Amino acid sequence: MSGQPVTVTATVAPAAPGAGTPTGSVTFTFGDGSPSVTAPLAAGTATVTHIWARTPSRPTTAGTRTSPPPAAPTPRPSARPPPN
Numbered sequence: 001m002s003g004q005p006v007t008v009t010a011t012v013a014p015a016a017p018g019a020g021t022p023t024g025s026v027t028f029t030f031g032d033g034s035p036s037v038t039a040p041l042a043a044g045t046a047t048v049t050h051i052w053a054r055t056p057s058r059p060t061t062a063g064t065r066t067s068p069p070p071a072a073p074t075p076r077p078s079a080r081p082p083p084n
Contacts, residue, residue: 009047
């Protein structure tokens with residue numbers, strides 16, 4: 001497949017019990033020495049086109065790296081003494 005453009009698509013969905021349409025971006029790495037490419041999510045999908053300069057020596061695989069949503073702020077106790 002080297003020398004031919006290939007369209008690579010990532011579809012992102014929330015894990016249960018999550019809901020809604022994911023936002024952000026997806027970074028694609030190709031394992032052929034070319035730089036990573038970041039594409040924005042549109043309706044939960046990110047797409048790029050890549051041309052491999054050579055046939056990879058091993059099968060190309062896709063993986064994910066996720067991070068949890070930001071935690072809610074922890075309330076801080078007041079440093080002032082209670083009124084008398």
